[in-house]
Amino acid sequence: MNATPARRVLLTGARAPIALDLARQFAAAGWQVHTADSQPAHATSASGAVHCHHRVPPPRQQPAGFVQALARLCGQQAIDLLVPTCEEVFYLAHGRTQIPASTRVACMELPLLRQLHSKWAFLGLAASTGMRVPASQRVHDIDQARQWAGSRPLVLKPEFSRFGVQVRLYRNGLPANAPALDGRPWVAQALLTGxxxxxxxxxxxxxxxxxxxxxxxxxxxxxxxxxxxxxxxxxxxxxxxxxxxxxxxxxxxxxxxxxxxxxxxxxxxxxxxxxxxxxxxxxxxxxxxxxxxxxxxxxxxxxxxxxxxxxxxxxxxxxxxxxxxxxxxxxxxxxxxxVLARGQDRRPRTGVLRDLAHYAASALRGNGDLRAASTADIEWDGQPLP
Known part of the structure; x- marks a missing residue:
């Protein structure tokens, strides 16, 4: 009697440590785990939980090619479940109709995801559902921020950003010599304590x-x-x-x-x-x-x-x-x-050093610092997608 074939999951954004832990959790539950990324993702691909790692085009630079590659993988590998982990979720959401109907895609449609991703639109959406939100204002230059905030403690952050990058904290109010904003929409927000x-x-x-x-x-x-x-x-x-x-x-x-x-x-x-x-x-x-x-x-x-x-x-x-x-x-x-070395799954700890070396080399080639280099091909700042 033949054994029931294992269900198959495809995890994108394999570079992230959370993808590594998800791979372990799915494998422990009896799934065959596939991962995909436009980067080598040495740490996750080294895990004993991963059946196969697939390289795909970079979603930010090649959004159509990225989704097409995922669609082919889902068909060829008979993927039951597709789970995005990082900001590639937005590119996947935009092209999710191309994914075979037999594959469950664990994300919502792009218009709602954009609202949630926007640090300004989300606050209005959250307030409408009863969530408690801070006093905030969308601004386009430093004078608008100063006029709105007055002398109160203030947070300034780009409307679309990640990992706290470029966040400015002004605990004593906005000083006269505060640097100008960069032309993008920003969110001015009352600085909360807690x-x-x-x-x-x-x-x-x-x-x-x-x-x-x-x-x-x-x-x-x-x-x-x-x-x-x-x-x-x-x-x-x-x-x-x-x-x-x-x-x-x-x-x-x-x-x-x-x-x-x-x-x-x-x-x-x-x-x-x-x-x-x-x-x-x-x-x-x-x-x-x-x-x-x-x-x-x-x-x-x-x-x-x-x-x-x-x-x-x-x-x-x-x-x-x-x-x-x-x-x-x-x-x-x-x-x-x-999280890099759970139980007997120790090889990812060595793999992460290879990942860090990869991103360091990318940073030296002009892709910003180490953090920026690690997300340069997956970031999405709300721009229209083809």
Whole structure:
């Protein structure tokens, strides 16, 4: 008697550590895992969880070729489920009608994703569904920002951006010598005080199936974190459930929040894609079920913690010594699992060094710093797509 063929998943954005952890979760649940990226993605492709890694055209530079390549892969490999992890989701959403009907695509259509991706449009959408949002204004130059803000503490950020890049914080109000804006639309926002929390959810037709939230315990200055400490906040959960229900949402969605001393959460922006909270689902098939549109609502345990161990050593350790926080660093390091080397799957830790070398070489060729080089071919800033 022949065994039932394994279901097959294709994860795009394989360069991301979250793609590596998703690959492990799907493989543990009995799926055959394929990954795709326009970059080598050495860390993820080195994982024992990955059956095959496929190179595809860069979505930002070749959007049509990117979608066509995914469509061919889905047909040739009999892919049951296609899960985007990074900003390639927008290019996939634009061309999703080209994907074979036999493949489930875990994302919404582009017009809604654009609203969520826009740091200005999202606030209006969120407020309309009952979410708590900060006072904000869309501006095009520094004088508009100054006129709106007056002397109050202020955040300025491009309408479309990622990882906290180019965010400006003015805790004492906008100074007279504040640099001019660059011509793009920006969002001026009241600077809130409180704890920053990041959350992630998966929904199916408005029903919340999976939810996780974490405190970014260690991070680069005003940028992405590399330590993910699970937390539980009832207000975040309630507001998230209300938004996905109001939008009849399906797929992944994530938010950044500021939580005050009373536990009241104010949402400041949205990422309609995968985020690092995915690491907190390790060791369970709950997220796999959710991405298939199945299962009951699950939440990660608040005891969970995960980290990118190389960054904890290279950046976190020197920072802890400088700030006199060595004991805290030791405690945090001891209780978190390295997402690059879980269990017997250790090869990705070496692969990440090859990835870093690849992006460093790209940066030297003129693609900005290391972070910019790692996203130069997948970023989307709301521009029309062919």
């Amino acid at each position: 704890q920053e929390i990041c959350s992630y959810a998966v929904a199916e037709r408005g029903r919340l199936l999976a939810h996780a939230a974490y405190r970014p315990g260690w991070r680069m200055a005003r940028s992405a974190s590399y330590y993910f400490d699970a937390v539980d906040n009832a207000d975040i959960l309630t507001q998230t459930r209300a938004l996905v229900a109001a939008l009849d949402y399906s797929g992944q969605i994530a938010f950044d929040w500021i939580v005050d001393a009373d536990g009241r959460a104010t949402v400041i922006e949205c990422n309609p894609r995968g985020t690092s909270a995915i690491h907190l689902f390790a060791g369970s098939d709950a997220l796999v079920q959710a991405l298939c549109g199945q299962g009951e609502h699950c939440r990660t345990p608040t005891s969970a913690a995960a980290m990118l161990a190389p960054m904890m050593w290279l950046h976190g350790a020197p920072l802890a010594l400088l700030r006199g926080q060595w004991r805290r660093w030791q405690h945090d390091h001891a209780r978190a699992e390295d």
